[in-house]
Amino acid sequence: xxxxxxxxxxxxxxxxxxxxxxxxxxxxxxxxxxxxxxxxxxxxxxxxxxxxxxxxxxxxxxxxxxxxxxxxxxxxxxxxxxxxxxxxxxxxxxxxxxxxxxxxxxxxxxxxxxxxxxxxxxxxxxxxxxxxxxxxxxxxxxxxxxxxxxxxxxxxxxxxxxxxxxxxxxxxxxxxxxxxxxxxxxxxxxxxxxxxxxxxxxxxxxxxxxxxxxxxxxxxxxxxxxxxxxxxxxxxxxxxxxxxxxxxxxxxxxxxxxxxxxxxxxxxxxxxxxxxxxxxxx
Numbered sequence: 001x002x003x004x005x006x007x008x009x010x011x012x013x014x015x016x017x018x019x020x021x022x023x024x025x026x027x028x029x030x031x032x033x034x035x036x037x038x039x040x041x042x043x044x045x046x047x048x049x050x051x052x053x054x055x056x057x058x059x060x061x062x063x064x065x066x067x068x069x070x071x072x073x074x075x076x077x078x079x080x081x082x083x084x085x086x087x088x089x090x091x092x093x094x095x096x097x098x099x100x101x102x103x104x105x106x107x108x109x110x111x112x113x114x115x116x117x118x119x120x121x122x123x124x125x126x127x128x129x130x131x132x133x134x135x136x137x138x139x140x141x142x143x144x145x146x147x148x149x150x151x152x153x154x155x156x157x158x159x160x161x162x163x164x165x166x167x168x169x170x171x172x173x174x175x176x177x178x179x180x181x182x183x184x185x186x187x188x189x190x191x192x193x194x195x196x197x198x199x200x201x202x203x204x205x206x207x208x209x210x211x212x213x214x215x216x217x218x219x220x221x222x223x224x225x226x227x228x229x230x231x232x233x234x235x236x237x238x239x240x241x242x243x244x245x246x247x248x249x250x251x252x253x254x255x256x257x258x259x260x261x262x263x264x265x266x267x268x269x270x271x272x273x274x275x276x277x278x279x280x281x282x
Contacts, residue, residue, distance in 0.1 A: 007162070007179065007180075007183050008183060008186070008187065010162075010165050011158065011161050011162065011165065011183070011187070014161055014164060014165055015161065022157055022160045022161060022164075022195075023102065023160075024102055024153055024156050024157050024160065024195060025095075025098075025099075025102070025199060026056070026094070026095075026098030026099070026101070026102075028049055028050060028052075028053050028056055028094065028098075029056075029091070029094040029095045029097075029098045029099075030199055030201075031049055032046060032049055032050070032091040032094055032095070033091060033095065033146075033201055033202060033205075034200055034201070034202075035049065035091075036087065036088060036091055036202075037202040041087070043082055043083075043087055046082060046087045046090065046091065047078050047079050047082055050078045050090070050094060051078050051079075056094060056097070056098065057078055059094075059097035059098065060078060060081065060090065060093050060094050060097055061075060061076070061077075061078070061081065062097070063093045063096060063097045064081050064085065064090070064093055067278065068278070078090070081093075088142045089142055092142045092145055092146050095146060095149065095150075096122075096125070096145075096149060099118075099121070099149060099150075100118055100122075102156060103115065103117060103118035103121075103156060105159070105163060107163060107166060109166070109177075109180075110159050110162065110163055113159060113177070113180065113181075113241070114156070114159060116240060116241055117152060117155055117156060117159075117240070117241070119239060119240070119276060120152065120234050120239050120240030120241070121148070121149050121150070121151075121152060122149065122275060123230075123234050123239050123272045123275045123276050124148040124149070124151060124152075124227065124230045124231050124234055124272075125144075125145045125146070125147075125148035125149035125230075126145070126148070126230075126271060126272065126274075126275035127148065127229075127230030127233055127234070127268055127271055127272045127275070128144040128145060128147060128148030128226045128227050128230040129141050129142075129144045129145040129148070130267075130268060130271045131144065131226040131229060131230060131258060131260075131268065132144035132145075132223075132226055134258075134260070134264060134267070134268075135222075135226070135258040135259055135260065136259075137222055137223075137226070140222065140223055140226075143204060143205075143223060144223060144226045144227070146205065147204070147205055147208040147223055147224075147226070147227050148226070148227050148230050148231075150196070150201075150205055150208075150209065151192075151208055151209055151212045151227050151231065152188060152192065152212075153192045153195060153196065153209060154184075154187070154188030154189060154190070154191040154192020154193070154195065154209065155184045155188040155192070155241075157188075157191055157192065157195050158183065158184055158187055158188055158191055159180075159184070162180070162183075181241055184241070185241075185242075189209070189210065189212070189213055189214075192209045192210075193206060193209045193210040196209050204223060207221060207223075207224060208223060208224050208227050211224050211228075212224065212227055212228055212231060219253060219257050222257065222258070225253075225254045225257040225258050226254075226258065228254045229249065229252065229254035229255060229258065229260070229268070230268070230272070232247060232249060232252060232254065233249060233265075233268055233269055233272050234272060235247055236249060236269070237269060237272060237273060237276075239272065239276055249265045249268075250262045250265055
């Protein structure tokens with residue numbers, strides 16, 4: 001049996017045993033997304049959820065006042081942030097502020113991979129949001145940011161499962177980064193979609209997680225097109241676990257769906273590179 005097959009079997013055993021307790025979302029940030037999926041949510045409910053967690057309050061205010069939101073006057077309370085930025089923006093900030101904490105490990109085998117994954121997730125989020133604004137889908141800007149941030153959640157989940165397997169001393173210390181990368185590539189879409197459904201995340205995000213690498217894919221889903229194009233841009237620039245500098249973005253179906261020409265795609269690359277260079281909120 002090959003090493004990657006052995007790891008896959010161990011992961012499946014761990015999942016089947018029900019022993020995996022995998023924190024890939026902050027509880028309040030997750031709850032906020034579930035609340036916002038309802039048509040009758042209230043601003044007070046959003047305020048109450050965040051304000052009950054003092055640690056989250058400080059994280060949200062720090063991000064809301066960071067350079068990413070430069071040009072806005074400072075906000076001092078969650079209620080003020082909601083009034084000024086809107087509940088969906090604040091919920092998106094809460095997810096951003098807390099997600100980076102999930103991409104951490106005490107095991108050096110996984111720590112470096114998680115750091116690469118986080119940079120990819122953040123840059124894909126920034127690129128997806130820019131695409132929404134650039135291609136006439138301003139109303140989807142926050143959804144695009146969050147969809148980009150979460151599209152590879154299956155990879156984080158699988159790394160955390162493998163951490164648990166390692167702690168149980170069932171995974172060999174000699175496992176190579178190449179084998180880990182192959183396992184993540186082959187399993188992350190299915191497991192990511194499953195996790196999103198199990199945690200009752202809004203269907204628009206579930207569809208992106210399920211379809212961000214699918215062929216064929218739904219050309220009528222503009223949000224999916226944004227995330228796929230931002231993902232491909234990261235791949236072209238070498239931001240993430242995969243790199244293909246020869247990838248031709250202007251020839252992609254995603255660029256055609258969004259009406260992006262070569263100049264716009266060059267701007268997208270600059271946006272993504274700038275996101276990588278700037279201090280990441282969180």
